[in-house]
Amino acid sequence: MAERDTLLADMNGLLTPQRFRDYTANGLQVEGREEIKRIMSGVTACQSLLDEAVAWRADMVIVHHGYFWKNEPVAVTGMKRRRLATLLQHEINLVAWHLPLDAHPKLGNNALLAERLGWQIEGVLDGEMGQGLLYHGRAGGVAHDALAARMTERLGRQPLVIAAHDRPIERIAWCTGGAQDMIAEAAQAGVDAFVSGEASERTTHMAREMGVSYFAAGHHATERDGIRALGQRLSERHGVEHRFVDIDNPV
Structure with a gap:
């Protein structure tokens, strides 16, 4: 008690x-x-x-x-x-x-999503929208299909994938939940892919035009x-x- x-x-x-x-x-x-x-x-x-x-x-x-x-x-x-x-x-x-x-570095959704999906955390991009929420790191040079399959297996939900290129995904950024518009800050950091929970209509065009592949892995699931x-x-x-x-x- x-x-x-x-x-x-x-x-x-x-x-x-x-x-x-x-x-x-x-x-x-x-x-x-x-x-x-x-x-x-x-x-x-x-x-x-x-x-x-x-x-x-x-x-x-x-x-x-x-x-x-x-x-x-x-x-x-x-x-x-x-x-x-x-x-x-x-x-x-x-x-x-x-x-x-x-945002919490040990118990937070972003830190634990990285642990669940096997990403190496390198830091936090604390830009205008960030507030210590936009994590970035390394995904290990994984193909788009392989990353989507890992998300499906470990989160129990098949992600929506907007592939903006066909390169292996090495540098990755993520913010759980409804943070799809943080893709703009992720793109400025030069990542190969950005992961969040949801997608808006505009997200498709932002991903394609910024050259950053986007994975919507589920607001609840992440x-x-x-x-x-x-x-x-x-x-x-x-x-x-x-x-x-x-x-x-x-x-």
């Missing part, structure tokens, strides 16, 4: 949310009970995850995608009301970590490892139970 504020202090010290210009509130978003025995982690605080938390009697839910996004409607109605009612009725704490969890690793760390350090629940999402 651990105190909520102790867990929050640990996470704040680890993830340093004050360093980021984010689109949402990082940290405690909905307050629940003070004593924490069970923590459930998941990518997004959707109703399905909350229902799993209620059934498991979780005291805290930690996610990568929480609530209260910039420019969203403020009225607590419909889906938002049902989600908040579930948390409040069962006194479950909701804690969300967005950009800070992407952002599962960070929140799971954070939950496991809390369990090991504070003696609480942890369970990661993967709510299927093809995007």
Whole structure:
């Protein structure tokens, strides 16, 4: 068992949310009970995850995608009301970590994606959009088809591939989730390929005209490892139970 504020202090010290210009509130978003025995982690605080938390009697839910996004409607109605009612009725704490969890050098989504796919991290391109999020490194001179096959095997999702050339991929840059427009900064760094989660209509033309092959490996698929690793760390350090629940999402 651990105190909520102790867990929050640990996470704040680890993830340093004050360093980021984010689109949402990082940290405690909905307050629940003070004593924490069970923590459930998941990518997004959707109703399905909350229902799993209620059934498991979780005291805290930690996610990568929480609530209260910039420019969203403020009225607590419909889906938002049902989600908040579930948390409040069962006194479950909701804690969300967005950009800070992407950027962390050990527990972050970007670092763990490299580990999962066997890339050598060389550094971070911290340009106008970067905020310490745009990683770069070496992919080992792999062919496009081989890299796509590795992603399919290790992420459980076949990527969308926009091949801008037929060279082997040695230098690679990546940022998980919805960071497809960072391809412009990746191109300036002279990489062979850029990897993120999603693609927009414009991404095809940007990739082709900049000469950087693009792999959309799945927003959800590329952002599962960070929140799971954070939950496991809390369990090991504070003696609480942890369970990661993967709510299927093809995007």
